Amino acid sequence: MKILALVSSYRRKGNTAQVVGLLEAQMRVLAAQQDEALEFETVNLARQDIQTCRGCRICFNKGEALCPLKDDLLALKQKVEVADVLILASPVYVDDVNGVMKNWIDRMAFVCHRPEFAGKLAFTMATSGASPTQHATRTLNAALQSWGFYIVGNTGFKTGAYMRQAAIGEKFQSKIEKAARKLYSAMNGQRHQNPTFLALMTFRIQQIGWNKAARKDTPDYDYWHGNGWLNERVEYFFPHQAGPVKVGAARLVGSMLAGFFT
Ligand SMILES: Cc1cc2nc3c(=O)[nH]c(=O)nc-3n(C[C@H](O)[C@H](O)[C@H](O)COP(=O)(O)O)c2cc1C
Incomplete structure (x- = not known):
């Protein structure tokens, strides 16, 4: 497994x-207990050359490979792939x-149209001085x-301006x-095969939206069609194990909401 x-x-x-480092250490303990291999790589987004989105929409209309900004975005996306x-871990x-x-999320906006990470797992984290972290993790989620992505969970840490590793370990272990x-049990389980109501509903809204699209000669339409x-x-990106009542209700609500979005 690669994280x-x-x-x-x-x-x-x-x-x-530091909290990501402690999470990595704990994941390695769990993997060692099961005698399983674990690859865990941390990339500092702030040290990548990711320029700000210019809003030209070329990624949407022609594909991300034609983005005029030549920087680290696509190499980093390959790592995600x-x-x-x-x-994802951010300070508040x-x-x-x-x-x-936020800049990285904006530059990846074309993936909202072509959700190629369907079925992969994600976990979100935020640290703050003192205030709630939920707004930040909601943005990430x-x-x-x-x-x-299937969101396994999210968590927040009120660390103050700066907390030493020993203190973080003591307070948040x-x-x-x-x-x-x-996270470890989700990686070894099948939870992602039971998409949430929200995920099923979002899929339905997107399905209706792309079916109604006025232009069929776009990478987005090709992607959904292909x-x-x-x-x-088709009820979801891949064959799933969600129950029929949840699927039916999510599709019904999605169909109703699609009228507002599409
Ligand atoms: C520009 C700036 C804005 C911040 N805004 C908030 C905030 O709104 N609420 C809060 O609790 N902490 C805020 N903080 C504190 C950081 O969220 C907190 O110290 C965080 O743990 C820093 O993480 P880092 O050491 O990884 O950068 C802010 C810090 C900075 C530098």
């Missing part, structure tokens, strides 16, 4: 990098993710959900162990 963690703080040894699990800046993380257990997802009988 990729993207940390968006400029502070290489800041609070966010080959990982089984993506962890003014009640949300920091600009580095919303992006990942629209890219097709049980929280980190809990997060690691949750994957067979425009067929009305």
Whole structure:
């Protein structure tokens, strides 16, 4: 199993990098107990050359390969493609993710249209001085959900301005162990094959939207068509184990909401 963690703080040894380091250590303990191999790579997003989106829409209309910004975005996306699990970790800046993380999410916006990560697992984390971290993790979850990820969970850490690793370990060890257990069991389970109501509903809204698309000569339409997802009988990105009542209700609500979005 391959885990990729993207940390968006400029502070290489800041609070966010430290909690991710502790999570990695705990994941390695769990893997060793099961005698399983685990690859865990952490990339500091702030040290990547990811320029700000210019809003030209070329990625949507012609494909991301033609983006005029020549930087590290596509190489980093390849890392996400080959990982089984993506962890996003951001410090809270003014009640949300920091600009580095938001900028990366914006540059990846074309994946909302072509959700190629369907079925992969994700976990989100945020650290803050003192305020709640939910707004930041919601931002991360919303992006990942629209890219097709199954969100295993999210967690937040109130670390103050700077907390030493020993103190973080002392204060948050049980929280980190809990997060690691949750992620590890999801990696070894089939939970992603039971998509949530929200995921099923979002799929339905997108399915209706792309079926109604005025232009059929776009990478987005090709992508949905090529994957067979425009067929009305297809309920999700891949064969799933969600119950018929949940699927039926999600598709009904999705069909109703699609009128507002499409
Ligand atoms: C520009 C800036 C804005 C911040 N805004 C908030 C905030 O709104 N709420 C909060 O609790 N902490 C805030 N913080 C504190 C950080 O979220 C907190 O110290 C975080 O753990 C830093 O993580 P890092 O060491 O990985 O950079 C802010 C810090 C900075 C530098």
